[in-house]
Amino acid sequence: MSATHEPRRGPFVRELLGRSDYAIIGDIVEPGTRVLDLGCGEGELLQWLAENKNVDARGIEIVAAKVRGAISRGVSAYQGDIEDGLEDYPDQAFDYIILSQTLQETRRPLKVLREMLRVGRRAIVAFPNFGHWSVRASMLLSGGAPRNKLFPHDWYDSPNIHFLTVHDFESLALKEGLTIEKRYFLAGHRRVAMFPNLTAEVAVFLVRR
Amino acid sequence: MVIHPSTVRCDSFTLESGATLTPVEVAYQTYGVLNGARSNAILILHAFSGDAHAAGISQETGKPGWWDNMIGPGKAFDTDLYYVICTNVLGGCRGTTGPSSPDPATGKPYAMSFPVITIRDMVRLQKRVTDSLGIERLLAAAGGSMGGMQALEWAVSFPQGVAAAIPIATTARHTAQQIAFNEVGRQAVLADPDWNNGDYYGGTPPARGLAVARMVGHITYMSDESMREKFGRKLRSREKKGYDFSGDFEVENYLRYRGSEFVNRFDANSYLYITKAMDLFDLSNGSLSLASIFEKVTARFLVISFTSDWLYPSYQSQEIVRALRGRNCDVAYCELPSNHGHDAFLVDVAEQSDLVRGFLASTFSRETR
Incomplete structure (x- = not known):
């Protein structure tokens, strides 16, 4: 059976395909639903969802070699840019749109988020929390752009162009009138509850309009 | 691999133009074995100058089939798993009725009295062949170039007749060029x-x-x-x-x-x-949008194009993909890197094989679930 059955109860989250946020996403997605994964990579998560949750799994990925990998494992992926790749889809075509660790890399994150909630009934958004204490400490102590485990890149070759915190996402959701149905905060394999804006390394939100 | 060459004869076949051919013969070959549920049949559709000899070594000529690198035991269209059929198209000259065939009315070749045919006519005739083999629903219809046009036409003309379409290096309609x-x-x-x-x-x-x-x-x-x-x-x-x-x-x-x-x-x-x-082919029927044509389509799609193909450039495949997305159809798409131009789908088959193999396996498991 899946390794994702009880992430909500204990303080520890097991991994799915080597990632704790995948374990959370795997738990959120209801069986038999339609799922679109933005930036699906080689389709590992989608393949898992198709096999274990019987979902209709589709993906978008911009890197051609990863698209080939995804299609080779039977995932309906197509090569495209998530910034404008959603516009062809009709409204509410999917039950879930997944955006895992990519929001901070998009050029226009608000447009992407709005499109996600046009095309999907719900959005699952996972992102690294720029408000984590280690990020704050890194910047405070070094005086340079933060570099740590969460944000390992030098400022000049980082794919991350829009840094956001747990607090930022919640504020945006409020401003956009979105309902946050579920929120998960992770530090390593631990779920954290206290001061998530300071303690969460990764946040996973389930939102709807 | 054993090749089974054969011919199907239709006493009468009426074309899109209204003309009727009596009779029509279709040459075809099959490879692999049809399973008991008749659910593992794949129709391979040849390009402009191809024929029914898609795979294996011809006893007659000693030459390999035109897609022998894609079809066979352990290959992309794996004949250990699937039953593969390839027919010579209507209007051809390699065993299927065409302008060089004798007109029964005169006993002489039709020549220019042969009626104008369409891609849809070719596909409807192929359906006669698969019907005659007792196959109600194909696992897939696949082909490159003109074969890709036929794969698209299969998905549109017979929404229940095919589980998946694999149009490669093709278009929904010819451009002026x-x-x-x-x-x-x-x-x-x-x-x-x-x-x-x-x-x-x-x-x-x-x-x-x-x-x-x-x-x-x-x-x-x-x-x-x-x-x-x-x-x-x-x-x-x-x-x-x-x-x-x-x-x-x-x-x-x-x-x-x-x-x-x-x-x-x-x-x-x-x-x-x-x-x-090929020039007359227009999946969108002229005035209608492509997306509306896909309204009744239920097939999954694997669309493939090649970077250096300037005869059927990638934007034409992407147009098909966008229209399918507009109908929320299940479509996988990849533009493969190649410097072989339009010929890539015939010669640059390593990555193409990976895509086709994975796509067919997941389609087959869905169909038999």
Whole structure:
């Protein structure tokens, strides 16, 4: 059976395909639903969802070699840019749109988020929390752009162009009138509850309009 | 691998134009074994100059099939798992009724009295063949170039008749440029005095015109890069330029060879009819949008294009993909890197095989779930 059955109860989250946020996403997605994964990579998560949750799994990925990998494992992926790749889809075509660790890399994150909630009934958004204490400490102590485990890149070759915190996402959701149905905060394999804006390394939100 | 060549005869077949052919014969080959549930059948659709001999070594000619690198045990279209069928298209000259076939009314070849045919006619005739084999629903219809047009037409014409379509290096309709190249080919045939208004059977065929048509075709199938790599400015078996028109360059020699070789295996009138069918093909039926055409489609799609294919450029595949997304159809799409131009789907098959293999496996498991 899946390794994702009880992430909500204990303080520890097991991994799915080597990632704790995948374990959370795997738990959120209801069986038999339609799922679109933005930036699906080689389709590992989608393949898992198709096999274990019987979902209709589709993906978008911009890197051609990863698209080939995804299609080779039977995932309906197509090569495209998530910034404008959603516009062809009709409204509410999917039950879930997944955006895992990519929001901070998009050029226009608000447009992407709005499109996600046009095309999907719900959005699952996972992102690294720029408000984590280690990020704050890194910047405070070094005086340079933060570099740590969460944000390992030098400022000049980082794919991350829009840094956001747990607090930022919640504020945006409020401003956009979105309902946050579920929120998960992770530090390593631990779920954290206290001061998530300071303690969460990764946040996973389930939102709807 | 064992090849099973066969022929199906239809007593009467009415075309989209309203004309009726009585009878029609279709040459086809099969590879692999049809399973008990008849759920593992894949129809392979050949491109313009192909035929039913898609795989294996022909006993007759000793030559491998045109997609032998894709079809066979352990290959992308794995004949250990799937039952693979390939028919020669309507209007062809390799065993299926076409302009070179005898008109039962006169006993002589149809020649130009053969009615104009369409891609949809080809597909409807293929459906007769699969029906005759007891196959209600194909696992997949797959092909490149004109074969890709047929794969698209299968998904649209028979929404319940096919679980998946694999159109490769193709388009939903020819552009002016594609029609223009075909017209140059046709005019080369028509300009040859031996064509004789199509009435050359039993006499001298318009070999020079057909060879020129094929030379133009071959240029469009390659890319600037692949031609540079293959020929460059290499001289043909001589030390220096000849200052005459006997053919200095390797590329000239190659095109002449491909042209003359083609004449031996292809009928000039079939060239006219089949290129016309490609030019007439328009999945969107002229006025309607592509997306509305896909309204009833239930098939999954794997669409593949190639970076250096300038005859059927990627934007044409992407147009199909976007229309399918607009209907929320299940579509996978990848543009594969290749410098082989349009020929890539025939020669650059390693990555294409990975895509097809994974896509077919997941389609088959869904169908049999």
